[in-house]
Amino acid sequence: MELGLNGKVALVTGASRGIGAAICAELAREGMDICLVARDAAAMADVAASLGNSAIKTHIHTADLRQTDAAQSAVDAAIARFGRLDLVVNNAGATKRADFFTLTEDDWQDGFALKFHGYVRMTRAAWPHLRATKGSVVNIVGIGARGGSAEFTIGGSVNVALLNFTKAMADIGIEQGVRVNAINPGLIETDRFSRNVERTMRERGIERESALKFLLSTSRTNRVGRPDEIGALVAFLASEKSDFMQGSIVDIDGGSNRAL
Numbered sequence: 001m002e003l004g005l006n007g008k009v010a011l012v013t014g015a016s017r018g019i020g021a022a023i024c025a026e027l028a029r030e031g032m033d034i035c036l037v038a039r040d041a042a043a044m045a046d047v048a049a050s051l052g053n054s055a056i057k058t059h060i061h062t063a064d065l066r067q068t069d070a071a072q073s074a075v076d077a078a079i080a081r082f083g084r085l086d087l088v089v090n091n092a093g094a095t096k097r098a099d100f101f102t103l104t105e106d107d108w109q110d111g112f113a114l115k116f117h118g119y120v121r122m123t124r125a126a127w128p129h130l131r132a133t134k135g136s137v138v139n140i141v142g143i144g145a146r147g148g149s150a151e152f153t154i155g156g157s158v159n160v161a162l163l164n165f166t167k168a169m170a171d172i173g174i175e176q177g178v179r180v181n182a183i184n185p186g187l188i189e190t191d192r193f194s195r196n197v198e199r200t201m202r203e204r205g206i207e208r209e210s211a212l213k214f215l216l217s218t219s220r221t222n223r224v225g226r227p228d229e230i231g232a233l234v235a236f237l238a239s240e241k242s243d244f245m246q247g248s249i250v251d252i253d254g255g256s257n258r259a260l
Contacts, residue, residue, distance in 0.1 A: 186253025
């Protein structure tokens, strides 16, 4: 599908691996120039080298989005390199899974610092530039927002807050010309999912195949999702094809969420 993104500029956080890298690959295929933002410069360089579209321009910006000034610095770098900004994909951040009573104050502070406050700061910093281009924000959140889980108290809380934040910014965006939407991935083939498989193997004393079957059975899905499927959805949400989507929250989880 021709999405009309050629020559536009995206800033993608968490761009060094997994879903973030797949989003960069899909946006590059659509002809977008990309500012990659993450902590691992070497990994981002590998992602940039793998994009496979010699016509696009990339910029690597190393940042720890837990820091209060990091988002503004990343946006400033993107504007200095490209002169405009059409899309922000907030994707950086993972939260600790554990029994609630073993989680520390630092665990909670860290969970909100990177994912929640990082998304908030990046949206604030990018907003004037997105207004100028009638651009958009796509927040990568997570299906854990849809229901409480005993071992996902931090992540679930952060994700619910981000869904509310998405709706609030979409409300502002109606008048100011910026579209804001969110994606809730389910089980996706990433390093984080691999760690979840390994944890299940240890806790249950089972082999990898059995652990995979167990995780699929708990989510009641037929397979694990692919990062490129998230990337394709981001590209669609960034395009004029989705112009009437504002404040939309899209679950891409193989049907694991059955709530309304």
